[in-house]
Amino acid sequence: MKCQYCDKPATFHITELTQPGGPQILHLCEQHARTVLQKDEPSPIKTITGALAKQLQLGQTKEELKKLDQKECPACGITFFEFRNSGRLGCPMDYIHFESDLTPLLVNIHDALEHTGKRPSRAEANVDTQAELISLRKDMEAAVAREDYEEASRIRDQINEIQGDPKHPGAAS
């Protein structure tokens, strides 16, 4: 991984927790790490989004980038652009929906793509149901926003029905 300020290898990884906008992650070479740790001045590239932006510039044309930015998760509605700017994903489904775009980022951060640690003892949540629930919650919010309470209540019943099924996530156990 390269330093966010220059082309030297990033050997210091700093998570700044005091920024009001949320944690910011810095990958820096020794020299820039010293500057950041010693001075309390804002850095030009402060977030994961900086690293991401830099990475995306490599090997992508402007058009490709624009197209990628518009890509939207069908479950939660987050666009890749929004993720790129905030550094935060919208829902668990994004890992599947943006998989090919996230892969280089995960390799960059973790140098790995496979979880080898602990696994939940319960059966894993059904992916389709999870996506459906997230999507329904989004639809319900939209219905409430446009004051279509009939539709909102219909969606609510649908959510409750899925949740009432013990095979589904969020179901009372």
Next chain:
Amino acid sequence: MKEAKDLSALVQNSGEWLKGTGPESDIVISSRIRLARNVAGFPFIRKCSDDDRKKIERQVRTRLEALNGWEDIQYVDVAALSEIDRQFLVERQLISREIAESEGSRAVAIDPCEQFSVMVNEEDHLRIQVMHSGLDLLSAWDQIDALDNAIEREVLYAFHPQYGYLTACPTNVGTGLRVSVMLHLPGLVITQQIEKVFRSMQRINVTVRGLYGEGSQYTGDFYQVSNQVTLGHTEHELLEMVGNEVVPRIIDYERKARDFLIEKGEQDLHDDVSRALGILSTARKISSEETMHYLSKVRMGVNLGLIDDVEVATINKLFIHTQPAHLQKLHGRVLTTSDRHVERANYLQRHLRDAGASPEELN
């Protein structure tokens, strides 16, 4: 689990992790482990509506209430707290700045010993944290692993067979595990070796962060070492990396730096730490940064046997209790910055002049 209406039970106490006990506690303040978890079927916080956040909070609260042995756990509605109370919990390291400063439905469950807390609706739906005094990662892991298992029996987590526990930020995905060891390294700071030490660990993926201070500037010679990666390693491998590979090396360097300082000029060092104690116990007005600076020297002096009538646990406690929100909670009212400087000096005087005071007496 019982709902805490105010934080009075916490104000007069201090957490287990401040006791100054446990392995290597002259240098290692605390070992902290946190797990990031999300509830399946809900979007991550960024895409949650107010209603989603409420539902997650309600669902998690109900499920936590059902856990065995959670009768004494305090459940705090963070959204309902005043700014000072939220800041108080941040200073106490029971909640993060992020959850303190965010909006909407959010909460924290705290155990009476302050060894663990569970934040609800932080960056992830659940942030489980365990904190032990000294270098004690394995038992901290056993505790958090058991907690996680107990919660998981009640709450279905978002998990992917390949990517592991799914988190809002891709830097936490996989294990969702962050191991953080807080170190007190005044010897390396005085001898200006600290950068060299961090440089010597270049190839190891660890994060180093300075700690404390009212601003983001670090003070008090505290450094937190954490794992950088969370995916592709087992939890034990990550614990091993931080606890067995990185931290012992830093401890060794710090011991050598302290030995060097004594060898080079014990009298100078003795003078320096004694003056620090003198300032802390006689000042009439003192800032938080200055307090950290001198407490750090005194802490080293105590650990090196140069100051023998103050306990490490007392110093540890003073680090926390002299911070702004703590002072105001202890004083029982809102104080301006300059009033805080006076109150902080009074507080330090009361507890340091009475040399040999035990930490239990310090309230």
